[in-house]
Amino acid sequence: MSATPDFSPAGELKFGQVGIANLRVQRFDPARLVGEMRERLLRAPNLFERAALVLDFGALPQPPSAAEARALLDGLRAAGVLPVALAYGTRQIDALARELGLPLLAKFRAQYERAEAEPARAAAAAPPAPAPAPAPPPAAVQPGLIQRTPVRSGQQVYAEQRDLTVLAAVGAGAEVIADGSIHIYGALRGRALAGAQGNADARIFCREFHAELVAVAGHYKVLEDIPKDLRGKAVQVWLEHGQLKLAALE
Structure with missing residues (x-):
């Protein structure tokens, strides 16, 4: 008799919240970025040694070239951390991530975009306020x-x-x-x-x-x-x- 086939999966894939560090690159200076990361690791080795890291190039006028980004990735790995993804931004960053063989993670961009949009919204001229609509019933409060x-x-x-x-x-x-x-x-x-x-x-x-x-x-x-x-x-x-x-x- 033939053996009963085993249709159970070899691995179970789940998605969840992950605490992961995000390096927001304000100025593309690989030597300084790597040096700053080394300093962080020396101050808190238990926290940063082999820590997963997402790189966010969204603050730069243009993302670095693939060669420049690879040099930064190599330097960060040598400093003791592990770059694992790019933060989602533009089509250029999407193309860069594909060339580097790294995934894009979107959640890190959200809080920056909200924070940076607030001053712009405040500076814009507000249109005349419409007549107030009837207040909706209060939403149920979600317990902690x-x-x-x-x-x-x-x-x-x-x-x-x-x-x-x-x-x-x-x-x-x-x-x-x-x-x-x-x-x-x-x-x-x-x-x-x-x-x-x-x-x-x-x-x-x-x-x-x-x-x-x-x-x-x-x-x-x-x-x-x-x-x-x-x-x-x-x-x-x-x-x-x-x-x-x-x-x-x-």
Whole structure:
């Protein structure tokens, strides 16, 4: 008798939120970009060593040539990080990604485009306001995500379009991400990224602060950048005029 054929897949493919660093290239200077990355890795090797990195050329008037981009990729790899994709932008960047054999990731562009569009919208002359329409009924408020158990090393919890409340500890090597604010009632030893889609009003609150990294709307600080007198304290983190602020909670 012939063996029963096995139709089960060899691999299961899933898509999910991924905490990944984005390098927004403001000026194409490969030597300086690589040098800055080396400095970051020296300051926080546990965070940046072999970290996946997305390159965003959207701030440049023109993207680099394929040869220039390959030289930058090689330099970044030599510095200790792993470029894995380009951030989506124009057809030129799409063509560059194809030539480099890298994928395009779109989500990183969204928060920059929203932030940069605000001043332009404010400067434009506003048309006469139409008569107010009847107010729609209030939408149902989406509750925040509550994580009741500890977030252990290698785990990630993501609260999409809402706040995240963690009732336990966030261990070293763990990551919590929210499009809104993050509230942690235990120790924070891993990474916390609030305002993940660009919400600059998001905040991070934690009862015992030992974070490897905290970020609000893409602005981040690593443990080595944080005053030692805040470690182990109850702390809040927020964004003010484009600068990440930390302070002890009274």
